[in-house]
Amino acid sequence: xxxxxxxRILLIDDTPSIHDDFRxxxxxPAADANSLDDLEAQLFGAQAKPRQQPFxxxxxxxxxxxxxKVCQALEQQRPYALAFVDMRxxxxxxxxxxxxxxxxxxxxxxxxxxxxxxxxxxEDLLERLQGHNRLLILKKPFDNIExxxxxxxxxxxxxxxxxxxxxxxxLEDLVEQRTEDLRQAGAALQQExxxxxxxxxxxxxxxxxxxxxxxAAGVAHEINNPIGFVASNLGSLAGYLEQISQLxxxxxxxxxxxxxxxxRKRLQSLRxxxxxxxxxxxxxxLIKESKDxxxxxxxxxxxxxxxxxxxSDQHWQMADLQxxxxxxxxxxxxxxxxxxxxxxxYQPLPEIECLPSQLNQVVMNLVxxxxxxxxxxxxxxxxxxxxxxxxxxxxxxxxxxGIDEQHLxxxxxxxxxxxxxxxxxxxxxxxxxxxxxxxxxxxSVRSQLxxxxxxxxxxxxxxxxxxxxxx
Numbered sequence: 001x002x003x004x005x006x007x008r009i010l011l012i013d014d015t016p017s018i019h020d021d022f023r024x025x026x027x028x029p030a031a032d033a034n035s036l037d038d039l040e041a042q043l044f045g046a047q048a049k050p051r052q053q054p055f056x057x058x059x060x061x062x063x064x065x066x067x068x069k070v071c072q073a074l075e076q077q078r079p080y081a082l083a084f085v086d087m088r089x090x091x092x093x094x095x096x097x098x099x100x101x102x103x104x105x106x107x108x109x110x111x112x113x114x115x116x117x118x119x120x121x122x123e124d125l126l127e128r129l130q131g132h133n134r135l136l137i138l139k140k141p142f143d144n145i146e147x148x149x150x151x152x153x154x155x156x157x158x159x160x161x162x163x164x165x166x167x168x169x170x171l172e173d174l175v176e177q178r179t180e181d182l183r184q185a186g187a188a189l190q191q192e193x194x195x196x197x198x199x200x201x202x203x204x205x206x207x208x209x210x211x212x213x214x215x216a217a218g219v220a221h222e223i224n225n226p227i228g229f230v231a232s233n234l235g236s237l238a239g240y241l242e243q244i245s246q247l248x249x250x251x252x253x254x255x256x257x258x259x260x261x262x263x264r265k266r267l268q269s270l271r272x273x274x275x276x277x278x279x280x281x282x283x284x285x286l287i288k289e290s291k292d293x294x295x296x297x298x299x300x301x302x303x304x305x306x307x308x309x310x311x312s313d314q315h316w317q318m319a320d321l322q323x324x325x326x327x328x329x330x331x332x333x334x335x336x337x338x339x340x341x342x343x344x345x346y347q348p349l350p351e352i353e354c355l356p357s358q359l360n361q362v363v364m365n366l367v368x369x370x371x372x373x374x375x376x377x378x379x380x381x382x383x384x385x386x387x388x389x390x391x392x393x394x395x396x397x398x399x400x401x402g403i404d405e406q407h408l409x410x411x412x413x414x415x416x417x418x419x420x421x422x423x424x425x426x427x428x429x430x431x432x433x434x435x436x437x438x439x440x441x442x443x444s445v446r447s448q449l450x451x452x453x454x455x456x457x458x459x460x461x462x463x464x465x466x467x468x469x470x471x
Contacts, residue, residue, distance in 0.1 A: 004162045006081040007155050008056045008073070012066035012098060013086040013114065019059045022084065025144045026055040026151055055151060063093030067101050070109065079106055081158035082151060084138070087115035099129055108161060110154040113137045223301055231294045238287050245280055299330070316463060319356040321392060322349050325383065328363045332371075336381065339371050340398070345384040349392050353463045358435045362443075365428040366396040366455050373400030373453060390461055391441075397454040403447040411445065440464065 011022050058080070060066035066083065073079050083102060087095035099111055111134060113125070122137060129135060136150060252271075329342065336342060370381045379399040386393055403411065412433040436443040440460050447453035 004159055004166070005053060006079070006158055006162070007053050008058070008078065008080045008082075009151060009155070010058050010060060010066060010069055010073075010080045010083040012060045012063060012083060012089075014061050014089045014091060015086070016061075018086070018114075019061075022147070023057055025147050027057050055155075062089060062091060063095075063098030063101065066098060067105065070102055070105055074106060080109060081155040082110045082112065084112045084114050087113055096125060096128060099135070103129070108158065109134075110158055111135050112150055112154070114140060114142070223297065227294055227298055227301075231291065231298075234287055234291050234294065238284065241283055241287070248276065248280065316353055316355060318351040319354055319359075320349075321352055321354070321359065321394075321459075322346065322385070324356055324360045325363055325385070325394070328360045329367065329383075332364055332367055335368055335371050339374050340379045340381045343380055343382040345382065347386045349385060349387065350461055352392055352459060352461045354439055354459065355435075359439070359459075362432040362435050362457065363394070363396075365432045366457075369428060369455075370396055370398035370400065370453070373398050373402075375401060379452075388458070391458050392461060393456060393458045395454055395456045397452060399452045402449040402451055403445070403453055404449060408445060408447060412443070 009026065011019055013019060058069055060069050063085075066085070070080060070083075085095045085098055085102075089095065089098075093101070095113055095115070099113075102109055102111070113135065115137065126135065136154070138146065138150065329336075367381065367383075374381075381399075382395075382397040384395045384397070412429050433443055436457055436459070440463060442458045443455065445453060445455050
């Protein structure tokens, strides 16, 4: 069966006359059929029809015999494409049992149920056999053309399925081969990747802020306009609703003036069915909640812009450090809300000369490190700030596990981390250290095992005349 065509059919029925009828329909004498086609072509001048490969019909008079034939055909690698199965066979298995056993051996076998009446409904039979895509029914007495059409269609379907499976196996082989090629190529590149890993980690950390800035710019551009007109529409809708409510109130007051009692009763019934009182109370609340949601989205966009400073060049400028801290806390809120309570001890701060987005990155690193230092039990993170002379300071304290004394001198070194492999690059504190030093400031830490850690950042309010290049 190299060409995948399969015209083999098995008939399982306990009535010999049915087998005779099927043989006459599906396997007529080849000479008679061919001569009729040729005669038609001569009489009407039509082109002779292409002759299909004849069906090969085998017979079985019970379910067990049919199963044996299916098994033998599979062993000989000459499977049946289609089986016609009688539903009621008093001796041995009925049609449903027979089909179940056939499909256990050959799931690709197409089946037509032949029945005049059955102990099962068609829906029950489909549900039992799970054969929605490979089971048809042929009602007795059957039509010859219908039998021929079913045989042709289902054997063709078997052939198309076989071709699809062959193609799928071919594609799987190609994918497997391509995967193996990629695996070998990946293994060859692994050594070079390992050598470049530290540099890549540095680049990733450096590019995070730039990516966030691009995201914020896109968010601001794409969201601000829709937010504006949605908020405006909600305001207009609230005004319209107030006017409609006034009209409804006037209608209700005028109900008593309606002379016709039937009309008055119908209006009252309609008002009760739609629960007008509830709608008049609930709709304003829905509008208010929608306005609150729009306000939250606007604040998120604003915080994102403040965090990344997408609306300003990366130049030294006077900026509100407190605003940057709050924006950063909103950005990392999802990192904190399930792990720690946030406590704020703020004092009024003057504007400082700085690179705002880089200081925001320092705050983010310190807060995320504090959250990650807290164990499974919920803890606290405390932010404090203040002014000391010509400097401002910020402290981030956590109630986490603390840092061992032997590690305190290394935590600002590049790639040093006490986190498990895959959970930290050791670059966050190193980059923060560099940013603070660039600002002419200091960053320090004090810690106690089992109690927690406190990171302190001190920054000058004004930069000196020889401030460094922002890059």
